[in-house]
Amino acid sequence: MDLFVIIALLVIVSAFYSYINVRFIKLPGTIGIVTIAIVISVITIIVDSLNPSIARYLTILAKNINFSRTVLNIMLGFLLFSGSFSLNTKRLKKEMRPVFMLSTIGVILSTVIFGGLFYGVTILFHIHIPLVYCFLFGALISPTxxxxxxxxxxxxxxxxxxxxxxxxxxxxNDGIGLVLFVTILEFTESGGDNLDFAKTALLFVREVFGGIILGVVFGFIAFRLMKTITDFQTIVLVSLALVMSISVVATFLHFSIPLAVVSAGLFAGNQTINIDSTEHSHQALEKFWQLIDEMLNTILFVMIGLQMTNLPYLNNYWLIGGVSIVVILIARWLSIMIPLAFFKKIVSNNIKNINILTWAGLRGGISIALALSLPYSPYRHIILAGAYFIVIFSVVVQGLTLNKVIDASIPKEEEK
Structure with a gap:
């Protein structure tokens, strides 16, 4: 299928789903899009099994999208930049210690806990999957x-x-999560015999610190360029060029694209590009990236729903999904509680804040993209099925009930 046709169909389907949600269903944007996409994908699977010609175009569209490459190499940079550009850096500095703990130690703990628990449960239900593949599953599903x-x-x-x-x-946390994923994947492919720990440590240092330095340098250059002009069209082009150039250079140098883009976004967004008090270029640029964020979000979650038509059938499909959801929630809770035990202000006098952080830790397209990027093995479909169930549950169920969990945990006067 031609690239332009694929893009056109994606935009048309996204616009249709978005309209149906806003006009009739009226769920929160992302949740409504995912729900509609899942329902239509399930209907497509049923119709395709009865009469393939009816569901032909939607099935062809799903099969022609390279989801992993599209998300990880194209969409992720823009989405991360838009999120980091508008993040309040003053608040982030105040909460930097718990953020650092959760995005490093928390991800490692979650990977280990999830892998161990999932392995134990699969033995209990007579589902054969080696421990190393359970850890691989944990590495791709642990980062929020x-x-x-x-x-x-x-x-x-x-x-x-x-x-x-x-x-x-x-x-x-995507930086540490991706490094963990690549390391464990290399271990599975080598059989554990040729894994070089010194090389792995060097890879981690290069990916993480190289990505951060690259992002800050490119962010500084772009910021200085945007600061000297008032033409909004050129400012937008510079910001787009910033994200694209980081993606190209980081890929070439094997640096972490997520960390590089986030660092650039935080640096560029932390300081205003307005030349004087009457000029509003920075505010307009924030609105532009918010629009990009919302449109790409819609397309991304439509793609997640479409990919369900490619999901292979498994005899223990629902069992794997249910087990995965329970295990990831337990792993998430423990991986928050252990690091944040050192921060009494956050834990306060009870466990309620940890419960909120657990329920607000959603999984999405990145986890599915990593699962789809796995090379073929007898365990790939098990991991992919589990990842889909976790992502759908976290976006739809956790997303819809997050405010109820907050209301049950925190008095109204303490809310923002």
């Missing part, structure tokens, strides 16, 4: 998704400090 988090918490009643922590964590 900045796109899903950003879309859901916009309409939530999260207290300001918790909103900053969950937003900051979701922006930064």
């Amino acid at each position: 998704d900045p796109v899903a988090v950003g879309a859901i918490i916009k309409n939530s009643r999260l207290p300001v400090n918790l909103e900053t922590i969950i937003s900051g964590e979701s922006l930064f």
